[in-house]
Structures are given as structure tokens and as C-alpha cells.
Amino acid sequence: MEYLDETEKQLSIIEELSRRLKAEEEKTGVKKTFHVVTFGCQMNARDSEKLAGILRRIGYVETDTEDADFVIYNTCTVRENADLRVYGRLGQMKRVKEKHPGMLIALCGCMMQEPAAVEKIRKSYRNVDIIFGTHNIFKLAQLIQERLDTGEIVVDIWPDRDMIVENLPSERKYPFKCGVNIMFGCNNFCSYCIVPYVRGRERSRRPEDILSEIRADVADGVVEVMLLGQNVNSYGKNLETPVSFAQLLRQVSEIDGLQRIRFMTSHPKDLSDELIAVMADADNICRHIHLPVQSGSNRILKAMNRHYTREDYLRLVDKLRTAMPDIAITTDIIVGYPEETEQDFQDTLDLVKEVGYDGAFTFIYSKRTGTPAAKIPYNISKEEIKDRFDRLLAQVQCDSKKALEKRLGTVQSVLVESPNDHDPSMVTGRLESNAIVHFPGSADLIGRIVQVKMTENRSFYYIGERVSV
Numbered sequence: 415m416e417y418l419d420e421t422e423k424q425l426s427i428i429e430e431l432s433r434r435l436k437a438e439e440e441k442t443g444v445k446k447t448f449h450v451v452t453f454g455c456q457m458n459a460r461d462s463e464k465l466a467g468i469l470r471r472i473g474y475v476e477t478d479t480e481d482a483d484f485v486i487y488n489t490c491t492v493r494e495n496a497d498l499r500v501y502g503r504l505g506q507m508k509r510v511k512e513k514h515p516g517m518l519i520a521l522c523g524c525m526m527q528e529p530a531a532v533e534k535i536r537k538s539y540r541n542v543d544i545i546f547g548t549h550n551i552f553k554l555a556q557l558i559q560e561r562l563d564t565g566e567i568v569v570d571i572w573p574d575r576d577m578i579v580e581n582l583p584s585e586r587k588y589p590f591k592c593g594v595n596i597m598f599g600c601n602n603f604c605s606y607c608i609v610p611y612v613r614g615r616e617r618s619r620r621p622e623d624i625l626s627e628i629r630a631d632v633a634d635g636v637v638e639v640m641l642l643g644q645n646v647n648s649y650g651k652n653l654e655t656p657v658s659f660a661q662l663l664r665q666v667s668e669i670d671g672l673q674r675i676r677f678m679t680s681h682p683k684d685l686s687d688e689l690i691a692v693m694a695d696a697d698n699i700c701r702h703i704h705l706p707v708q709s710g711s712n713r714i715l716k717a718m719n720r721h722y723t724r725e726d727y728l729r730l731v732d733k734l735r736t737a738m739p740d741i742a743i744t745t746d747i748i749v750g751y752p753e754e755t756e757q758d759f760q761d762t763l764d765l766v767k768e769v770g771y772d773g774a775f776t777f778i779y780s781k782r783t784g785t786p787a788a789k790i791p792y793n794i795s796k797e798e799i800k801d802r803f804d805r806l807l808a809q810v811q812c813d814s815k816k817a818l819e820k821r822l823g824t825v826q827s828v829l830v831e832s833p834n835d836h837d838p839s840m841v842t843g844r845l846e847s848n849a850i851v852h853f854p855g856s857a858d859l860i861g862r863i864v865q866v867k868m869t870e871n872r873s874f875y876y877i878g879e880r881v882s883v
């Protein structure tokens with residue numbers, strides 16, 4: 415059969431599978447279930463929504479346990495720990511699968527782009543039915559069909575992607591907010607990072623596709639979008655008609671009814687004045703930027719191939735705060751990069767103190783085979799790294815508590831996201847700064863933006879009370 419395009423082909427396979435599933439369900443009288451387990455970043459979270467959308471369209475019903483008819487692990491490989499967690503889960507699943515006839519287990523995501531990991535899984539985890547990568551998640555239905563037709567393990571990993579397939583079903587975890595991919599891949603090759611090898615080269619979606627997806631989301635009840643890319647600041651460079659991220663952001667901010675826009679991640683080397691101006695100008699772009707610094711030592715930044723100095727970074731922070739005094743700044747920091755000395759670490763600690771971050775994700779360097787940093791001899795002891803990590807964490811926690819203090823007593827716009835986990839009379843929401851507040855309220859507020867006064871600083875979050883304005 416000839417298809418007009420890839421989307422049409424996948425939709426027709428989804429339909430065929432859906433008929434097969436229905437026929438089976440009619441025989442057994444039970445609905446088939448699925449469960450998606452997501453590791454890693456926002457990109458993976460968004461990919462998982464797409465996978466869930468396809469599975470639901472086929473007719474599987476989502477369940478919250480891994481004892482499901484179709485289980486999929488969307489893996490991450492940015493640090494070694496992430497890999498180990500996947501192997502642990504697969505080990506546990508051996509028994510679960512034995513007791514669950516017909517169960518299918520699929521693996522996808524960044525870890526599957528590494529041949530060594532795939533080989534290990536094929537050898538040691540024979541309970542896996544389908545393996546695919548980061549570039550062909552749109553093919554899920556076709557891969558399931560192949561598995562059902564052949565009864566054999568299906569492995570389909572693409573080294574890179576030459577097309578972006580639009581308009582397949584996708585599901586949102588929350589009805590009121592969602593992530594939107596604006597680009598895929600990364601061209602930066604930071605020396606420690608595996609992402610460019612597993613996510614491939616940068617490719618931007620066309621602005622018209624992004625805008626129409628967001629318009630449809632808004633019509634469907636979305637009030638907040640998060641624009642996603644490994645380095646959103648280099649968006650649009652490879653398009654037929656180049657568009658800057660700042661231009662795209664302005665167009666997104668003009669969409670009627672869209673109340674909040676976030677984006678991540680921003681690489682400091684590409685953050686333009688134009689972007690700062692757009693952020694300062696639009697009142698629906700959240701006053702928050704995630705700006706990974708990675709290190710405060712110029713020597714280490716150079717070794718990391720980051721293309722900025724600590725002075726450049728501090729100047730950028732200054733510019734952002736001059737344009738938007740209330741902006742929240744968060745970051746990522748790596749401790750224990752090969753050859754990091756105590757002095758390099760002190761430079762990081764000093765930079766962290768100087769910026770006074772609203773929040774920071776701190777990571778211990780993890781060697782990733784295939785990256786340039788993996789070839790550098792490693793000379794820092796485990797104890798030393800742990801000690802640096804603890805000192806950094808103490809500083810970061812102290813600063814984020816101070817950052818919360820700044821907004822204590824003020825009234826802030828809050829998007830209510832969920833009922834409170836511990837107290838049913840409370841709800842939980844997020845400020846523009848991304849800080850969390852718990853306050854008395856009922857579940858009907860979920861998905862709404864309300865005004866809340868920050869009454870208590872509990873170090874990692876606020877307690878607040880709703881005010882009417």
C-alpha cells in the first residue's frame with residue numbers, strides 16, 4: 415500500500431492494531447493495559463506523552479503498575495546511575511512477566527542509542543520484546559505490529575533522524591499544561607555529555623507547526639506551555655527560512671488565551687539580547703530562566719567546551735536581572751569533572767554565592783564512554799568529590815531558601831497543579847519562578863491561575879493563602 419506520508423502510514427497501522435486488540439478483548443472480556451516508565455529529562459517526559467497517545471489510540475488503557483500488558487521504559491543515559499536503574503528494573507520484571515501471559519516489554523530512549531547497552535540487554539535480558547531509539551518513537555505502532563506478526567524481538571535503532579513526523583496522537587499528562595518540542599538534538603558537544611551522540615544533530619521544527627500545535631493545545635484547555643529543546647537558544651538556525659528563538663517566543667506569546675510560557679534549556683553562549691527583550695516585554699512569559707553554568711572555573715569551562723567564561727556568565731546574569739529584577743535563575747552544576755582542583759571547585763562555589771540561585775541541580779561527574787572527557791585520566795578521590803558535592807549542596811540549599819525569602823509576604827500568580835499529597839484540604843501550585851506553594855483550596859482550582867499570598871517559607875516550598883483581587 416502507498417501512503418501519502420509517514421503520519422498516514424502510522425495512523426493506518428494504529429487502526430489495524432486497534433481492530434486486533436478489540437477482537438482479542440471481545441474473546442477474553444478484559445481490557446488490555448499499558449504503563450510507561452520515564453527516566454530523565456523533560457524531553458523524555460514529552461516523548462512518553464507521545465508514546466502514551468499512540469498506545470491509547472490503539473486501545474490500551476493506562477494503568478499505574480508495571481504489571482501491565484504493555485510496559486515501556488523510556489530510558490536516559492546522561493549519567494551512569496540512570497543506566498543502572500534500568501537494568502535493575504528489567505531484572506525485577508523477569509518474574510513479573512513470567513506470571514503475566516502475553517506481556518510485552520519495550521525499551522526506548524537515549525540509552526538504546528548506545529550499541530553496547532543494546533547488546534547487553536539482548537544478551538542478558540531476554541524478557542525484552544521491542545527496542546527502539548530516540549529518533550523513531552513515531553513508529554511505535556509499526557514495531558508492535560512487527561512483534562505480534564513475527565513473534566521475534568524487534569530492534570530498530572536509527573543513528574540519526576532525517577524527518578520530523580508531525581500530527582500523530584499524543585497525550586498530555588496534565589490537561590492544563592504541556593511540553594512542546596521546538597527542536598531535537600544538540601550540536602554543542604560539551605566534553606562530558608553523551609546527548610549529542612544519542613539525540614543526534616540539531617533539527618528545528620517549523621514555526622508554523624509549533625504555533626498550530628500550541629493553538630490547538632490552548633483550544634483544548636492548556637494554559638501553560640514549556641518549549642523544549644536541548645539548547646533552545648540556537649533554535650531555527652537550520653530552517654529553510656531561519657528564525658531566531660526570540661522571534662519564535664514572541665509569536666508564541668501572542669497566541670490568544672495562552673497564559674504562561676516557559677522554555678528550557680538555555681545555553682549561556684547563545685542567549686541573545688533580543689531574547690531578554692522579548693522576555694521582559696511579554697507578560698505571559700514566566701520570569702524564570704534555567705541557565706546551566708556547569709562550573710565556575712574558566713579552566714574547567716574551557717575543558718568542558720562550553721564557550722563562555724565565568725565573567726561572560728556573570729555579565730549575562732546581570733543583564734537578565736537589570737531587564738527583569740524579579741527573574742528567577744536556576745542552573746545545573748557538575749562537581750568532580752576530571753582534573754577539577756580544589757581551586758576550580760572554589761571558583762564554582764564563589765560563582766554560586768555571587769549569583770544566589772533560586773535553585774540548582776547538582777551532579778557528580780559521571781564518565782560516559784565515547785565522550786572526549788572519558789579519555790582524561792581521573793585523579794580525584796571519591797571522598798574528595800563527596801566532600802565538594804556536600805559543600806555545594808549546602809550552599810545551593812541556603813541560597814534557594816534565601817530566594818524564597820525575597821517573595822515572602824508578596825502576592826503571586828499561581829498555577830494550581832494538583833491536590834496536596836498529604837492534606838486533602840490543600841492544593842499545590844507553582845509560581846512563575848517555578849517555586850512550589852501549598853495552600854488551602856479545593857480540587858476545582860486545579861488548572862486555574864489564582865492569586866496567592868506567600869505566608870511561610872518552609873525552605874523548599876511556601877505555604878500560602880489565596881487572596882481575591
Ligand code: 5AD
Binds near residue numbers: 493607706747748780
Ligand atoms: N556527568 C554528570 N552530569 C552530567 N550532565 C550531563 N552530562 C553529565 C555527566 N556526564 C548534567 C549537566 C546537564 C544536565 C542535564 O546533566 O549538568 O546540564
Ligand code: SF4
Binds near residue numbers: 601
Ligand atoms: Fe549536553 Fe552540552 Fe548539548 Fe546540553 S548543550 S545537551 S550539556 S552537549
